Amino acid sequence: MKVAALDLGTNTFLCLIAEGDKNGITKVHKDLVEVVRLGQDVDKTGELHPEALIRAKKCLTEFKKEIDKHNVDKILAMATSAARDARNGQDLFNIGKELGIPIEVIPGEDEARISYQGATGGVIDPTKTNLVIDVGGGSTEFIVGHGEKILFGESLNMGGVRLTERFVTQQPVPQNEQAKLNVYIDEQLQKILPELRKNKLDQILAVAGTPTSIVAIEVGGFDEKKVDNYFVTKERLEYWVNVFAQTSVEEKRSKYQLGGRADIIFAGASILLNTVKALGMAGMVVSTKGVRYGVALEMLRSGDHS
Numbered sequence: 001m002k003v004a005a006l007d008l009g010t011n012t013f014l015c016l017i018a019e020g021d022k023n024g025i026t027k028v029h030k031d032l033v034e035v036v037r038l039g040q041d042v043d044k045t046g047e048l049h050p051e052a053l054i055r056a057k058k059c060l061t062e063f064k065k066e067i068d069k070h071n072v073d074k075i076l077a078m079a080t081s082a083a084r085d086a087r088n089g090q091d092l093f094n095i096g097k098e099l100g101i102p103i104e105v106i107p108g109e110d111e112a113r114i115s116y117q118g119a120t121g122g123v124i125d126p127t128k129t130n131l132v133i134d135v136g137g138g139s140t141e142f143i144v145g146h147g148e149k150i151l152f153g154e155s156l157n158m159g160g161v162r163l164t165e166r167f168v169t170q171q172p173v174p175q176n177e178q179a180k181l182n183v184y185i186d187e188q189l190q191k192i193l194p195e196l197r198k199n200k201l202d203q204i205l206a207v208a209g210t211p212t213s214i215v216a217i218e219v220g221g222f223d224e225k226k227v228d229n230y231f232v233t234k235e236r237l238e239y240w241v242n243v244f245a246q247t248s249v250e251e252k253r254s255k256y257q258l259g260g261r262a263d264i265i266f267a268g269a270s271i272l273l274n275t276v277k278a279l280g281m282a283g284m285v286v287s288t289k290g291v292r293y294g295v296a297l298e299m300l301r302s303g304d305h306s
Contacts, residue, residue, distance in 0.1 A: 001303075002029075004067045005295035006060075006077035008103065010039030011161050011264065012209055013056070015063045016292040017070050017181045019260045020300045025121070025293065029070055033209075034059045035260025038080035038092070039137045039161040042191070048086045057095045060273045074299050077103040078114070078291060082138050106291075112153025116143045118294025119287045124148055127253025128202040135268045137161035142192055142275075144199045149237060152195050156188045158271060160210060160231045160264035171252075172244045172268055179269060182302045193278055204276065204284040205285060206232075209261055210268030211286040214240050217256050224288050233283040244269055 001017040005199055017030040036059050048056075060077075067075060077096060083089040084105050096103035108112060126147035129145040134141040136159040144152040167181040214237070217229045218223040244252065244266035252262035261268075290293040 001070045001074070001300060002070060003296050003299045004063075004070070004072045004075045005292045005299065006063065006075070006103075007040065007103065007291040007295065008036075008056075008077055008079040008083065009291075010042070010082040010139075010159055011035060011037055011207075012137070013038070013059050013063070013259070014290070015066070016296055017067060017072060018296050020296070022301045022303075025296060025300070030066055031292075032063060032066060034062070034098070037082060037137070037161065037260065039159075041165070042082050042086050042138065043162045043165050047088045048082065048087065048091060052082075053091055053095070056092060057099075060095060060099050060101060064101060067101075068298070075101055076295055076299055077101050078106045078295050079103050080106060080111070080136060080139070080291070085138060088195075093206050111141060111155060111291075112143045112150055114294035114298060115141050115291055116145045116150055116153070116294070118290045118292065119143075120145075121287070121289040121293055128159065129199055130203055130205050131199075131201050131279070132205045132207065133272065133284070134207045135160060135271050136208060137264070137280045140271055142196065144196065144201070151199055151302060152192075154192050154195070156191065158185060158188050160261075160268035160271075163267035163271070164264045168267065170224050171249050171263065171266070172247060178245055178270075181270060182274060185271055186278070189274060189278050194272040196279060201279065201281070204279070205287050206272060206282055206284045207287045209286065210265060211272060212259055212288055213258060213265060215286045227286060228288040230286045231283055232286060234273070234276050234281070237269065237276060237283065241266065241269045241273050 007014045013034040020026040040052045129146045132143040138159040215227045217228040
């Protein structure tokens with residue numbers, strides 16, 4: 001069976017065209033990524049910005065052309081934080097309807113399972129306890145699992161776009177803004193640290209654009225084989241947070257090829273660093289998978305979404 005799984009995030013839209021069966025994904029045909037910034041100003045206004053909806057439509061139109069080329073059996077798009085938070089979220093669903101892309105908002109209780117399955121690509125070491133961190137634009141998901149079993153899942157209201165809009169007025173980032181941002185992240189983490197510490201974690205698995213972008217800089221460009229499963233030490237993470245704090249957005253684009261993530265990577269990387277420090281871990285393993293893999297696995301295993 002061939003499926004198209006879309007992850008419509010607050011910053012980035014991703015589309016995975018893959019085939020497989022109930023045992024998992026056997027072949028990836030396309031993995032498309034586009035920075036859409038759907039969450040533009042949502043934190044401030046509570047609504048999806050008209051320009052963000054135009055970008056969303058343009059991106060989904062391109063994705064649909066690619067999907068149609070592959071004659072997929074099923075399409076499903078999952079919308080996360082920005083669509084959940086916005087009063088006019090229906091506008092996004094209407095775009096999907098118009099293009100023949102069914103969009104669903106991931107219910108909180110399913111998000112953990114889908115993110116966890118996706119991050120591990122469905123290949124889970126039964127002996128390990130993992131913490132999956134999915135740093136989004138509007139929220140960050142924390143999921144603890146042992147083997148296939150989910151032990152804990154929580155979504156915190158902090159993401160790269162939300163924190164940048166809330167705390168960062170200029171880049172390089174002034175010390176006092178860095179301090180306020182870190183205080184906020186730590187306050188959010190306090191809500192879940194007792195639960196996270198309760199489970200003896202073997203490793204942190206970090207997914208989404210922030211960690212994969214950091215590794216791409218480390219290895220000299222994005223190469224999935226090199227980026228997937230790469231271990232970033234706490235020290236390197238700290239180094240990059242400092243670099244991102246001390247450089248302009250333009251410099252982050254030109255020198256580090258960060259594209260549409262350049263203005264929010266400081267906030268995203270700070271979330272990762274503060275989590276690694278709070279848990280006393282040596283670093284994190286980076287996965288190039290994520291929600292879209294989880295959505296694809298759901299479709300392949302259930303066979304009931306059309």
